[in-house]
Amino acid sequence: xxxxxxxxxxxxxxxxxxxxxxxxxxxxxxxxxxxxxxxxxxxxxxxxxxxxxxxxxxxxxxxxxxxxxxxxxxxxxxxxxxxxxxxxxxxxxxxxxxxxxxxxxxxxxxxxxxxxxxxxxxxxxxxxxxxxxxxxxxxxxxxxxxxxxxxxxxxxxxxxxxxxxxxxxxxxxxxxxxxxxxxxxxxxxxxxxxxxxxxxxxxxxxxxxxxxxxxxxxxxxxxxxxxxxxxxxxxxxxxxxxxxxxxxxxxxxxxxxxxxxxxxxxxxxxxxxxxxxxxxxxxxxxxxxxxxxxxxxxxxxxxxxxxxxxxxxxxxxxx
Numbered sequence: 001x002x003x004x005x006x007x008x009x010x011x012x013x014x015x016x017x018x019x020x021x022x023x024x025x026x027x028x029x030x031x032x033x034x035x036x037x038x039x040x041x042x043x044x045x046x047x048x049x050x051x052x053x054x055x056x057x058x059x060x061x062x063x064x065x066x067x068x069x070x071x072x073x074x075x076x077x078x079x080x081x082x083x084x085x086x087x088x089x090x091x092x093x094x095x096x097x098x099x100x101x102x103x104x105x106x107x108x109x110x111x112x113x114x115x116x117x118x119x120x121x122x123x124x125x126x127x128x129x130x131x132x133x134x135x136x137x138x139x140x141x142x143x144x145x146x147x148x149x150x151x152x153x154x155x156x157x158x159x160x161x162x163x164x165x166x167x168x169x170x171x172x173x174x175x176x177x178x179x180x181x182x183x184x185x186x187x188x189x190x191x192x193x194x195x196x197x198x199x200x201x202x203x204x205x206x207x208x209x210x211x212x213x214x215x216x217x218x219x220x221x222x223x224x225x226x227x228x229x230x231x232x233x234x235x236x237x238x239x240x241x242x243x244x245x246x247x248x249x250x251x252x253x254x255x256x257x258x259x260x261x262x263x264x265x266x267x268x269x270x271x272x273x274x275x276x277x278x279x280x281x282x283x284x285x286x287x288x289x290x291x292x293x294x295x296x297x298x299x300x301x302x303x304x305x306x307x308x309x310x311x312x313x314x315x316x317x318x319x
Contacts, residue, residue, distance in 0.1 A: 178315075
């Protein structure tokens with residue numbers, strides 16, 4: 001079990017670095033399109049629950065060199081070695097936050113971490129990843145959901161893709177959505193189906209937060225969010241909350257001293273300010289900023305997220 005929890009680095013820096021390449025050549029070759037009729041293209045835990053979590057994983061892929069010497073910038077969902085870190089995050093998140101709920105997560109041709117070093121690369125490459133998840137979500141709704149209420153959740157790259165699903169969602173599907181958890185990103189503006197959460201148990205809403213030591217620790221482009229909530233006390237004001245938990249998923253829980261942290265929203269920016277965090281192993285490869293706790297967005301709040309998902313689900317289904 002410990003290795004499963006450690007899988008939620010959650011962006012798996014050690015695993016990704018083995019795929020990194022300094023080769024700057026581009027390629028027009030894409031991995032094979034995932035076929036979502038194929039069970040190998042899914043991670044699913046069916047707990048017989050009355051509600052589901054549909055989770056979109058974060059960036060677990062780095063650029064890698066193909067046999068012909070070209071560089072690929074997308075995950076190959078049919079390659080065992082490239083699937084391994086994707087599976088690790090799926091298993092880790094399912095273990096940490098889904099609780100009694102059913103859990104569905106599609107493999108998709110996610111963009112490599114190097115993609116996010118440039119706005120132009122991000123704009124050029126993200127449509128392929130978005131289209132895969134769009135197809136997966138449609139397949140899930142038609143073949144796996146069986147009309148149940150569902151939670152949408154995504155972390156980092158997965159959260160950005162999740163926002164696209166929300167923007168495209170029809171009203172009938174939206175009525176079944178319990179909530180959307182956009183973890184570790186900022187959101188420029190709300191919309192018809194992107195409704196900011198105001199408390200712990202409202203439904204049809206979007207939960208968003210981005211954890212930093214202070215407002216000077218943001219990554220490029222993530223300086224302000226119009227949608228934000230504190231996942232410890234579920235408030236949208238600046239009232240502080242206390243969070244006591246182990247700071248690192250990379251060490252056995254029994255070997256760690258718990259941090260006592262103070263967490264509050266900076267209402268001017270929508271950033272989540274975390275004081276008292278002691279771990280030194282949190283830096284995101286290539287993109288990381290000292291004092292930006294992006295890789296800890298699920299780990300630190302795992303108990304709060306699990307309890308909150310169950311609370312909102314029960315509210316939606318009338319328990």
